[in-house]
Amino acid sequence: MSAKSNQRGAKAPLLGSKIKLKIEKLAMGGAGVARHEGMVVFVPQAAPNEEVLAEVTLAKKNFMEARIVEVLTPGPSRREPPCPVAHTCGGCNWQHLNEDEQRKQKEAIVFETLKKFNRDLEFNYLPIQPSPRVLRYRNRIQPKFKNNRFGFFARNSHQIVETMDCLITEKTLTEHFAEVKNWAAAKNAKDLLRMEMYIAEEGDVRYGLITDEDDGIGFSQVNRFQNEDLLRTALDWAGDHAYEKVFDLYAGAGNFTFPLAQKYAGSEIIGVELNPKLVERARSKIHDKRMTYFMSDVETYMRRASIGKEDLVLLDPPRAGASEYTMQTLAAAQPRKIIYISCHPVSLARDLNWFFAHAQKMGVSYKLDRVQAFEMFPQTDHVETIAELRVDS
Structure with missing residues (x-):
């Protein structure tokens, strides 16, 4: 052979x-x-x-x-993981690296990925924003239970790694592990139970099963400590212009929508989100006639959206990113500024490629003003990125 x-x-x-x-x-x-x-x-x-x-x-x-x-x-950044099950658990794949190296690698990955898709694109690349916490930062997790084993899936496996703690999870949640394990055991289920635990906005711990009919609470930022910095940066980059309309696409339960409404008191605020649970939660908090929340996937909404040249668009899509149609429609609409928040550098780089190719085709001059990586998920390879696009005047 x-x-x-x-x-x-x-x-x-x-x-x-x-x-x-x-x-x-x-x-x-x-x-x-x-x-x-x-x-x-x-x-x-x-x-x-x-x-x-x-x-x-x-x-x-x-x-x-x-x-x-x-x-x-061993490399100079290699260390013994702080978590005793880090070598087998599938939750954290970078615990064997010190935090400085984790941030250094993420900063490089984001930059190299953006340049790979957009070789000629110039932008101000700011240093990565560290997370206020490198452990005990997650406020939402999905443990598993089967045959009296409670924990998380092993790496590349559906075998459960048993644990009664998780070092990247807030203690408010981990203190309830025994309670949740007993709750799951009482169901006497033969099949695997997938659960979701989270800290609600009111501060209490909630948990339940994830099923085909119920996929949990939907998306929310799992690192509330770093989310404050991300929010502050997004609002700062959006600037002080008096926008006619402010669009929050992939708005979730309004993580960015409500702060945007507070900052832009004279603007019409529009949120677009597909998940009915998140839309319901957002609508329950609306007490301002300027705010409208649409339950729709973004591409469908963009087919009837009226985005003007004096508007602000913020989008925070899932890992898959936005669609080509969405990015082309944004380029054609020529809003004054776009703030793109991404949890996957590849989809961000691809979407920017679609955007700038269509803008150039239409003779629209846009500039990628600045980009910054955010350490939203310490001990893992995942990274959040924020990018500012504006009309190049």
């Missing part, structure tokens, strides 16, 4: 082969990046600038994946 060759002529070792690798950096998804005879190798649980002995677990034409067999020379 001969080794397969990639398109550049380098040979990929066979599955199960052990190779020595030098980890260069971390990639989207959290794995370390190394090179072996011209091929890129992705190595989970690696740290930058370390040497490892790794076993090939996947060999494709132009890349490989490998698992660490032994860390030969």
